[in-house]
Amino acid sequence: MDAMTQSATAAPPAHGVPRIVIVGAGFAGLSAAKALARAPAQIVVIDERNYHLFQPLLYQVATAGLSPADIAAPIRGILRRQKNAHVMLGSVTGIDLAGRAVILREREVPYDTLIVATGARHAYFGHDEWAAVAPGLKKIDDATRVRRKILIALERAEDEEDADERRRLMTFVVVGGGPTGVEMAGAIAELAKVALAMDFRAIDPTMSRIVLIEAGPRVLPVFPEQLSAVAKRSLERLGVEVRLGVPVTGCAADGVTVGAERIGARTIVWAAGVAASAAAEWLDAEHDPLGRVFVAGDLSLPGHADVFVIGDTAHVADQAGKPLPGIAPVAKQEGKHVAKVLRARLAGRPAPPAFRYRHAGNLATVGRTAAVVDFGFVRLTGLIAWLVWGLAHIYFLIGFRNRVAVALDWLWAYATFQSGARLITEVEVDVAPAAAPEAGARIAATQPGFGGGDDTA
Numbered sequence: 164m165d166a167m168t169q170s171a172t173a174a175p176p177a178h179g180v181p182r183i184v185i186v187g188a189g190f191a192g193l194s195a196a197k198a199l200a201r202a203p204a205q206i207v208v209i210d211e212r213n214y215h216l217f218q219p220l221l222y223q224v225a226t227a228g229l230s231p232a233d234i235a236a237p238i239r240g241i242l243r244r245q246k247n248a249h250v251m252l253g254s255v256t257g258i259d260l261a262g263r264a265v266i267l268r269e270r271e272v273p274y275d276t277l278i279v280a281t282g283a284r285h286a287y288f289g290h291d292e293w294a295a296v297a298p299g300l301k302k303i304d305d306a307t308r309v310r311r312k313i314l315i316a317l318e319r320a321e322d323e324e325d326a327d328e329r330r331r332l333m334t335f336v337v338v339g340g341g342p343t344g345v346e347m348a349g350a351i352a353e354l355a356k357v358a359l360a361m362d363f364r365a366i367d368p369t370m371s372r373i374v375l376i377e378a379g380p381r382v383l384p385v386f387p388e389q390l391s392a393v394a395k396r397s398l399e400r401l402g403v404e405v406r407l408g409v410p411v412t413g414c415a416a417d418g419v420t421v422g423a424e425r426i427g428a429r430t431i432v433w434a435a436g437v438a439a440s441a442a443a444e445w446l447d448a449e450h451d452p453l454g455r456v457f458v459a460g461d462l463s464l465p466g467h468a469d470v471f472v473i474g475d476t477a478h479v480a481d482q483a484g485k486p487l488p489g490i491a492p493v494a495k496q497e498g499k500h501v502a503k504v505l506r507a508r509l510a511g512r513p514a515p516p517a518f519r520y521r522h523a524g525n526l527a528t529v530g531r532t533a534a535v536v537d538f539g540f541v542r543l544t545g546l547i548a549w550l551v552w553g554l555a556h557i558y559f560l561i562g563f564r565n566r567v568a569v570a571l572d573w574l575w576a577y578a579t580f581q582s583g584a585r586l587i588t589e590v591e592v593d594v595a596p597a598a599a600p601e602a603g604a605r606i607a608a609t610q611p612g613f614g615g616g617d618d619t620a
C-alpha cells in the first residue's frame with residue numbers, strides 16, 4: 164500500500180495513509196468524499212469538469228429560467244475545508260485493475276481503494292445519429308445549446324417569410340415523458356407563451372406549438388396513475404400537445420417521425436433515455452443492457468473488494484429485484500454507504516449490513532405553480548406541490564450563493580412572468596440568411612449556426 168502511494172505518477176503523496184480515489188464529483192462521488200472527511204485516508208477526487216452540476220435544474224437553464232452558474236458549484240470550493248481531500252481535473256479513459264491505477268489521458272493515478280461514480284450519458288436506442296439534431300440534457304453545454312436553439316428558432320421565425328418554415332421554427336418537440344421531458348415541455352410552453360409573448364412584432368410566440376411525445380401509455384411513469392393524469396392535464400392547460408403510446412421512429416433537422424405522422428420542427432429535445440458511463444468497459448465488468456455495472460451488496464465490484472461502483476453507473480437492485488432508478492437520492496445514499504464501509508474497514512470494525520435504499524418520494528413540476536409530489540403516504544398537486552418542489556430543490560442545491568440566486572430568480576420570474584437568462588451565446592448566426600442581409604443582423608461568432616447543419620434544428 165505504501166509503496167503504491169509513494170510511486171504516484173500524478174497525485175499528491177499520501178504520506179503513509181491509504182489513498183481513496185473517487186472518479187466523478189456528481190451526487191454519488193461527492194457524497195462519498197464528504198462522508199470520508201474524517202477518515203484516516205487521502206481522498207483524491209477526479210472529475211473532467213471543475214464543477215459539480217445540479218442536473219435536476221438543467222432544464223431551467225435550457226429554457227432561459229436560470230443561468231448556468233446558478234446550478235453549478237466549483238468542486239474545489241465545495242471541498243476546500245476538507246483537509247484530506249485533493250481535487251484533480253482530468254478525464255479518465257481507463258482503469259488498470261491489476262496495477263491498481265486510474266488512467267487519465269496522459270497520466271496515471273494509483274489507488275488503494277477506488278470509487279467509480281461517473282454517472283450516465285444519453286442513449287438514442289441505437290440511433291446515435293439523432294444526437295446531432297435532438298440534443299439531450301446532461302451537461303451545461305447541452306443546456307446552453309438547447310437554449311440557443313429555442314431562442315434562435317424564434318428569432319428566425321420573426322424574419323421568415325415562408326409560412327411552412329415559420330411553422331417549423333415555432334414548433335418544439337420534446338421526446339420522452341419522464342420528469343425531464345415533462346418539465347422541459349412545460350418550461351418551453353411558459354417561455355414561448357408567457358415570457359416572450361410581447362417581445363416579437365412579426366410573429367406571435369403564443370402561437371408556438373409544443374409537442375411532448377412519449378412511447379409509453381402515460382407521462383411520469385414512476386408516479387401513481389392519478390398524478391400522471393394531473394401532470395398531463397397541467398401540460399395541456401399550458402398548451403402542450405401530449406402524444407402518448409407512440410414511439411419516435413425518426414429525427415431529422417426539420418422534424419420527427421411518429422408512426423405514420425411527420426411533425427415539422429426545427430427544435431427537438433431528447434429526454435427519452437440514458438445509458439451508464441463507460442465504466443463497465445474500463446472495469447471489464449458484468450453489466451445490464453444500459454451499461455450499469457452489477458455490484459455486490461456493499462456496492463463493490465464482485466471479486467474486487469477495493470473497487471466500488473455507485474450512482475447512475477451501478478446496477479443495484481431493490482428488495483423486489485428491480486433496479487433502483489437513476490436519481491440523485493439513490494446516488495447520494497450509495498456514496499454515503501460506501502464511505503461507511505470504508506470507515507469501518509479503516510477502523511478495523513465489522514462491515515455494515517448490505518446497502519438498502521430508502522425512498523423519500525418523487526417530485527416533478529409542470530410550469531408555474533403546478534407540480535406533482537408523491538411521498539407514498541401523501542400525494543400533492545397544484546400550488547402546494549409546487550412550493551414543496553421549489554423548497555426541496557433550493558435545499559438540495561449546493562452552495563449558499565446558488566440557493567439565494569435561484570430563489571431570487573424564481574421570485575422575480577413569479578412576480579414578473581419574465582425569464583432572465585434569455586441570452587444566445589457561443590454561436591455565429593445569420594439570423595435570417597435569406598431575408599436580412601443588412602449590417603447588424605449578424606451576431607458575433609464562434610460556432611457554425613443554423614446554416615451549418617449539425618446544430619440546425
Ligand SMILES: Cc1cc2nc3c(=O)[nH]c(=O)nc-3n(C[C@H](O)[C@H](O)[C@H](O)COP(=O)(O)OP(=O)(O)OC[C@H]3O[C@@H](n4cnc5c(N)ncnc54)[C@H](O)[C@@H]3O)c2cc1C
Pocket residue numbers: 186187188189190191192209210211212214215216218219220221222253254255256280281282283300301342343440473474475476489490491492494
Ligand atoms: C436533465 C436531468 C434531470 C434530472 N432530474 C432529476 C430530478 O429531478 N431528481 C433526481 O433525483 N434526479 C434527477 N436526475 C438524475 C440525477 O441527476 C442523477 O441520478 C445523478 O446525477 C446521478 O449521480 P452520479 O453521481 O451517479 O452522476 P453525475 O451526477 O452525472 O456525476 C458524474 C460525474 O462524473 C464525471 N465524469 C464522467 N465521466 C468522467 C470521466 N471519464 N472522467 C472524469 N470524470 C468523469 C462528470 O463530470 C460528473 O461530474 C436528472 C438527470 C438529468 C440529466
